[in-house]
Amino acid sequence: MLAILATRGVSGFRPSGYLGNLLLYVLTLGVMSVFVLGSLLFRHRPKSPIRFLWSQVASTSWMARIARGFPMLVVVAVLIPAFSAMKSSIPLFNTYSWDPVWIAADRAIHGTDAWRLLQPVAGFPIVTSLLSVAYHAWLFIVYAGSAYFCIFPRDRELRARYLISYFACWTIIGVAMAIMFASVGPCFLAPLTGDHHFDPLMSYLYSANQQYPVFVLPVQEQLLAWQQQNDHGLATGISAMPSMHVSMAMLFALSISKISRAAGAAAWLFVATIMIASVHLAYHYAVDGYVAILMTLAIWTVAKPLSRMVVNRPADTFQQAQAGLIGTAAT
Incomplete structure (x- = not known):
């Protein structure tokens, strides 16, 4: 990604970020x-908690x-x-010209703008305030979900499948598309x-913010300022189609459902919440989420x-591939 940006005269490498x-x-x-x-302590309730914890941390499997x-x-x-x-540099590669298409698609599918159907x-x-909290809670999926699937799963094939899907979703859905x-x-x-088609929705959000905080509004204002300043730092950039919020929420739901039925049910409820919030909070058209769901499922x-091919490789071959991937990312 950084090499592609360099061809357009943009340095996307900021060590602090x-x-x-x-x-x-x-x-x-x-x-x-x-x-x-802590869960292990609660489950086993050993006589010597410190010794028990040390034995767990120092164990071969943990390390x-x-x-x-x-x-x-x-x-x-x-x-x-x-x-x-890369996301903040989209205007260097293409003009923002597809919004009328997605507006028309939403109206063709739903008979009207999707947000109007959700309004009742x-x-x-x-x-609205609670949905804005849930929308920001999505960061938990990105950070805690990825940390979990990198370290904790015992199912190596599931771990590989999650990571392959994770990188593919960000690359294909989040960048290429x-x-x-x-x-x-x-x-x-x-x-x-200059298109004021969604002024009624924005007016409602700012009106609701007078009663309960709608936490996405300051973020939207900051994203707009960064975009106008050509800032290419962490968490910058504007892009609607497809929705990475929906994509990452769905990937986590698909993955965690393989480990826990209860966690899976909660994750799928979160997918539905994010899908609704993405439209209601004016970040996305409904078709952004639909396309993200289909693409994530395909990936x-x-x-x-x-993932089966990765897991069945000899250990040294896999380690070489992993080292190569790390070197490529660093470059």
């Missing part, structure tokens, strides 16, 4: 490790998981800042294109035989 993102993943991993060890998963976690941490730089259910300030079908989404339509399906 990459190191800061890696620190977030390390902190997330630390919190998750404390939770896992092997860290040694196997941490290099891949570093690669995952590198991906997000590079993706942000979601159009209450307290509901975002550039190909460049669009800004309802909340940015007026300031960036997840293709990743299954690929």
Whole structure:
């Protein structure tokens, strides 16, 4: 990604962004490790908790998981800042010209704008505020979900399938398709294109914010400012089609359902919440989420035989491939 940006005269490499993102993943991993060890203490209730914890941390299996998963976690941490730089540079590769197509598609599918169909259910300030909290909670899926699948799963094939899908979703859905079908989404339509089609929705969101905080509004304003300043840092960039919020939520649901039925049910409920929130909070058209769901499912399906190939490779071959991937990401 960085090499592609360099051809357009953009430097997407900011050490502080990459190191800061890696620190977030390390902190997330630390919190998750404390939770896992605490669960073990509660389950086994040993006479000597300190000795028990030390035996768990020093065990061969625990150390092997860290040694196997941490290099891949570093690669995952590198991906997000590079993706942000690429996303903020979409206008260098394509013009934001697809919004009218997605607006027409939404109206053809639903008979009207999708947000209007949600308004009788979601159009209450307290509901809008709660949806904005859930939309930001998506970061938990990105950080905790990736840290978990890098380190903790015992099912090596599931781990490989998640990671293959994760990188493919960000690359294909989050970069290639975002550039190909460049669009800004309802909340940015007026300031960036001059189209005021979604002014009624934005008016409602700002009105609701007077009663309960709608946490996405300051973020949208900041994203717009960064876009206008050509900022290519972490968490910058504007892109509607397809929705990476929906894609990542669905990937996590597909993966965690293989481990826990209860966690899977909660994850699928979160997918539905994010899908609704993405439309109601004016970030996306409904078709952005539909395309993301279909593409994520296709990638997840293709990743299954690929993950078997990875798991069945000799250990030294896999380690060489992993080392090559880390070197490529660093470059």
